[in-house]
Amino acid sequence: MYSKLQYISQGETIEKQLYNIHQALDAGCNWLQMRFKNQKPKDAFSLAEAVKPLCEQYHALFIVNDDLHLTKEINADGVHLGLTDTTIDEARAFLGTSKVIGGTANTFENIQNHVKNGCDYIGLGPFRFTATKEKLSPILGLSGYFDILQKLKKAKIEIPVYAIGGITLRDVSPLMETGIHGIAVSGIITESDEKEKLIQQLNEKLYANVIV
Numbered sequence: 001m002y003s004k005l006q007y008i009s010q011g012e013t014i015e016k017q018l019y020n021i022h023q024a025l026d027a028g029c030n031w032l033q034m035r036f037k038n039q040k041p042k043d044a045f046s047l048a049e050a051v052k053p054l055c056e057q058y059h060a061l062f063i064v065n066d067d068l069h070l071t072k073e074i075n076a077d078g079v080h081l082g083l084t085d086t087t088i089d090e091a092r093a094f095l096g097t098s099k100v101i102g103g104t105a106n107t108f109e110n111i112q113n114h115v116k117n118g119c120d121y122i123g124l125g126p127f128r129f130t131a132t133k134e135k136l137s138p139i140l141g142l143s144g145y146f147d148i149l150q151k152l153k154k155a156k157i158e159i160p161v162y163a164i165g166g167i168t169l170r171d172v173s174p175l176m177e178t179g180i181h182g183i184a185v186s187g188i189i190t191e192s193d194e195k196e197k198l199i200q201q202l203n204e205k206l207y208a209n210v211i212v
């Protein structure tokens with residue numbers, strides 16, 4: 001089963017991205033999504049080439065945002081695709097069954113489609129406004145998560161759902177009560193001056209009800 005915390009990278013340059021990713025891994029993140037938007041393919045490749053051994057060193061799962069070809073070229077663990085990116089079934093056909101494919105959703109119907117097409121996990125959002133991403137889908141709030149997770153339960157659809165969008169430490173427990181599997185975050189980890197402490201606190205809340 002996937003970890004309950006995914007860190008989504010930030011940074012306008014290769015150097016800044018690498019710094020942020022290294023810091024997050026060092027502080028205890030074991031699932032990284034490399035999100036390096038609007039870059040030249042050669043720069044995205046250079047970054048991914050550096051991130052891959054770093055993730056191996058830290059035993060972290062390495063997911064690439066958007067780019068199927070880069071995922072295959074670099075042999076990353078998987079890819080995350082949005083509602084306007086390559087479709088999940090095309091991605092599955094291209095990458096095969098060994099790669100992790102995550103899909104963005106904003107509605108119950110989005111999740112139904114993704115599951116039908118062989119998606120491995122869902123990023124459901126946005127929870128609230130966030131400046132990290134432009135052109136946000138309608139904000140879900142806590143009630144949106146409750147509604148959608150109830151519908152999934154009723155329809156007996158089982159897939160790990162990650163809440164995303166403007167999530168802070170104090171949102172984690174109420175979000176987990178809706179039935180989500182975990183969270184995907186970017187800003188709070190990137191901007192934290194105490195990353196190790198924050199990740200520990202996030203994990204305490206994420207794993208509070210897990211019996212080991």
Ligand SMILES: Cc1ncc(COP(=O)(O)OP(=O)(O)O)c(N)n1
Pocket residue numbers: 006008033035065066080081082083084085102103104105122123124125133162164184
């Ligand atoms: C875990 C997770 N969930 C949702 C997204 C958003 O994907 P997308 O809508 O394609 O937007 P971009 O991230 O590509 O700007 C995500 N990246 N990760």
Ligand SMILES: Cc1nc(C(=O)O)sc1CCOP(=O)(O)O
Pocket residue numbers: 008104123124125126127130131132133136137164165166167184185186187188
């Ligand atoms: C990448 C992304 N996708 C979203 C969606 O709703 O699909 S919200 C988002 C940004 C997540 O970063 P932060 O934790 O800084 O808000």
Ligand SMILES: [Mg+2]
Pocket residue numbers: 065066080081082085
């Ligand atoms: Mg995308």
